[in-house]
Amino acid sequence: MAPSVHYHCPCLSNSTTPPPPHLPSSSYSFHPLHTLFFCEECDAVRCNRCVSVEVSTYYCPNCLFEVPSASVRAEKNRFYLFVHKMPCNVLTRRRCARNCFMCPNCRNTLSVVPSDPPESGDGRLAVPISTVGEPPFFLYCNHCRWDSAEVGITFEKPTGLAAQLQKFEDSAPDSLEFERLKDHFEPFIRASSLSSSTTSHAVAHPSSAAHSHHLHSNSITAAASAALARDIPGVGKYNPLARSTSSRGIGVSGRDRSVNKDEMAEYRSRVEIAKASVVGTGGGDADVEFMRHLENVSEVASLDQRWENSWVTSLQTSDLKPLRIPLHSKRSKRCPACTHILIKPEQKAQSVRYKIKLVAANYLPAITVALPHAQKALTEAAKRTLGKSTSAVEDDKTPATGMVAGKTYPFHLALTNPLYDPIQVRLSPQRLNISTAPSKDGPPEKARRPPFVISLPTSTFPIAAFAEAWEYDDDEDMFGVEEGDDFGIRGGAREKDGRSTRSKTVGVLEKRANVTIVGGEVVIGKEAQGNVKFNTLVSYTYRSDDPAPSESNDGDGPSIPQGNKPPEVKTFAFYTVIDLGPIIPREDSKSVPDV
């Protein structure tokens, strides 16, 4: 597990301070920077959870055919005509309705291929140059070589496959049975809604209490009120009056009294499960036999290959049918507070650009965290594996990259400024989080003593402005942002020379281009467990609108601007959670490789 930095979005709670990081639920308040948005109006971070979503287009991710968004949003009558004219009514299944299918076996995209010319029969493969394929066509997976002819699906022509298959789907046994069920219940429902007024005499009936109760608790029952007009066997008294109303019931054969308590006519299934299962579907004896003699797991389709079928299906992988490719949507997102659009993609499915894009990465400094000792160990390990001795050494690898309780480790935070102006950053780790820990950490003695202590430079430090040119140049060329050095000395107060002395761990370590690397240190307690994970408030000041490269001397003070345009300096603060990874308990650091 690589160490990570996630950013807080306060949408889940009312308070601005984030939940303590040891709570499992806190992970839902923190997000990777690249998933966050920034609302300029509200001057706030927004996450995917709090934004409101609008769909602008539906499209097939495979053929990029798009369904106009209007159709989806409006869904008014006049629109249907339009949908109808489309070559494929994509809305039907929320699936691509052209020629796009997925392999049921490996979920790769299927391609349509013609059949091979008939073999010459002499055993030797005749390979005519530039064969012209001939019908029937079938779907073919280039990855696992599944083809639809295996399950008996072939096509007369290579276009409009979905339409050709639609007929097949329409006649699926589940749809047919469903319609039959509907037909079975419809007269009953209709009758009951008609009779609901006429059965009012039931109020006087002893079972009326039950009646009203059930009306209250379940309105399927209400719909079935024809049944409710009569009494329940074993419930209350037998009432001849009610009996007469039950003559609406259809079952008549009366020797066994309880046979006909159902008012419903008996439903006769189109395909009974007992018959269907004979051929090896539905979990009957045939399936059991198949399972008993199973030789290879892959012969049985996995759950997610089967679970969408409401109809009993064969267990076997060899019976899977091609899947349609589900549509994807392009979504625009709005700020929940001011309803300004945060991100809006271009309508066309083929385009990957955005009309509006207010992503947090353009506003907040990007922070990455690294553990130098772990990196060193990893590179060494990589060297070792390169040097061919792949076999050994997992044992000492884990402690090398992990953090053992009772030790002290340095870590590096690299902050990247996305703004065109230099910024002043101040980090303040949230220390009180440990004291609020008791509930989750279980044993009280651990709660009393903080499991680890973080030291980070507390004074502000600068990060140079972002310049487009740096994106194209090598890192080395961009070193000499000369003013940066001054700040390094002032900012990382404990160090005389931030860049040269690597032995110092806390403070500004390195500055180049628009990146500043800050060193921190974690002292892990002897009894510590869990992850080294702490919240940090990052506040930065920036000049709100001064695109000219400033001589950023005005950033001396922690946050009080001294520049020539004081009102234009703003401060923004946000919380992050920094996760340095798990602590390896001291005693069993050898025996339990902590993963």
Added chain:
Amino acid sequence: MSGSPATPRGKTTFNPTTPATSRIAGAGIVQASPHYTTTRRHSLYGVEDRVVIDPGSIIWKVGFSGEGKPRSVFHPGGANGSPLWNLGRAADPVERAEEDRILEIRLQTSLRSVFHDSLLTDPKARKVILVEHPLLPLYIKDTIARLLFENQVPSVSFASSHLLSLLAIGRITGLVLDCGHLESVALPIFAARPLFPQLQTTPLAGSRLTSHLRALLLMFGTYLPPPTSLSAAVNIPAANRSTRVPQDVLTAKVVEEIKTRCCFVGDILKGANETSGRETPSEDFGSEMDAPISDAAHSESDFSHSGFDSVVSSHGDSSEFSIIPSSHTRPMNKSSGESHLQALATMYKRHSTATDLHMRVEPPPSQQTGTGRGTLIIPGWIRERAAEVLFEGGDVDEGSLAETILNALLKVPVDLRKTLASSILVTGGTAMLPGFIPRLHAELLHSIAPPLAQTRETNRHNRPAPPQYDKYASLRPLVPYFAILNNPSPPPPTSDRASANAGKAPAFSPSTLAWVGGSLAGSLKTGGVEVAREKWDENDVNRNDEDSMDVTMESPQRTKSILPDWTRATLPPGAPMVNPSKSAQAA
């Protein structure tokens, strides 16, 4: 319109493996049905079709009403399939608040993905039918409803999953057993009325099966790690490389895959009939043998402790490894748990002919050297007999599935028993195990059989034999009538009624029955108590006004909730619902 089975589609569409019939061109006839076009258009372009959500603790099924199958089925807890909720709830308020927060966040994510990813529909446009399990905890129901209304859903209807399942097979009366992940619940339903007071439940369900399967695999499975190095040209025979199964290998995902792809339910144990060798569940091996189970007449002969030794010796390769007690899941914490499993193993092995299976699994992190996957060898008897745990009752609170059904029957009014006994419906994901339903039928008959005569009873601990307690004597006349409606392989019928019912349900799969019923109810414009958004909002405002003090602690103050809830429905004094259960007990 009738969709009579005489039309050609009746034959063409079923059994698509026949190439001739399933050629697409051949299916053109179907288009001729005017019925189809009308209903289809209706379901395509109208917004009156509602969104049907069947939210389970590990699997959700979502789709539109009026359709025969769900549009999307997914794990709401992410790919590793961790349950959204479970039976327990933290007692400590702080922890509970934390749990609730996580639940809410995960539910919200799931519900969003229902609308945005699975159904691609605007939540504002569609009413929602929520398939509601009768024992779904209220706070979860409440949270789901709140999240739905926050998404601007026009209305939410709550429909009982058991009743919907019955609808899906065209009936309104039956005894429905839902064998899901967390628990199995039997609920009698008469004339579309769920008899909630007669509901019976047992925690023997999918998650118990999972933990049992895991325990068995840890004990008796074999694991072949991947080769340590690719360049090593030496061939180490598999026997020398085989080890016990490391815990890390059996991730939830792997166990789930084994459960769904390898396991099935074999016949009733052959020896069981003569010896009544029914085990108690792992927890109470030694202590609670005299629990009032139907067949308290226990015979240990079949799996005595001498058998345990023989297993160890026959399992030479696995016995070299010391067993770390902590490595086992909950049911195995006691040391007796292991010997119990050993005893089970001997017995199961004798009663299984299933083949061993090899499965490729991700090696534990310590072995990930880039040399591919390890191999897990799953003994055939585990595949066949892991599910025995569901059919072995024991604890009074953990009756077997058959006992759960029988207990429900016992509580039902006498007049209804015959009807219900002959229309048992089994639903839920766990019931998808091949052979599950036929086995359940056999178990019903077995459990109801009279306890064995005292002669065979050699009491294990020289305790006086408990008095014969014949719990199900009153049900015994029903035996010829027992019929499971969706039994794929019904036994030869013993009565007209059984033959008219057993296996006559349409061939919907047990796991989706509730969803299909919800879809059906939606298309019939019925389906549960509807709560409109206006009503909810109104209620919400009121609530916020009143308890402004504790805005954060929402759940306790929810007594005024407008959500329908059968457990809170006040019964009028002497309501008919209460009486029958009393009379049944008297009977």
Added chain:
Amino acid sequence: MPPIRDKFTIHSKAVVCQDVELKGDITIGSGTIVHPKATIFAIAGPIVIGMGCIIEEGAIIVNRRKEVMRIGDDNLFEIGCRVECPSVGNFNTISTRARVHHTVRISSFCVIGAGCLLVPTEDEVLEDYTVIYGPAAEKRVWSGRGKVQEADLRRKHAEYLKEMLPKFNRLRRGEGT
């Protein structure tokens, strides 16, 4: 072990680039294309490659056994794959970065998917039309439908390379022709 003696027999119609690492006794048949940076090591026994094979960049073919390693016709070894099989039939595809151990013998029309590791500890023969795919190296059997078209494509591919590769690479010639 005696030092490996190099002996390359390259058919005159084969296209073997200069920048190819060859070691040991290797025979390359007519129409076979060997891209630059491919590696063919006949460590223990000789390697015989048939006609019309395509061996792409970075592919490694190793014979660790004493017996002759025979590779049939029209096989495709994609970029970065590693094959040590003692025998390979015809019309097989070994995809990118796949790795096949010396315990496996490949028949004909088999496909080893991208990145698949096939390292069984016991000897194994892949029957005709076996397809290995996916991260777990799952196995299935291809119906063979579409094989003519694929073979056709393979031939065209080889023809194109035969034309294009010599324009940009120096070719290697073996002792025998």
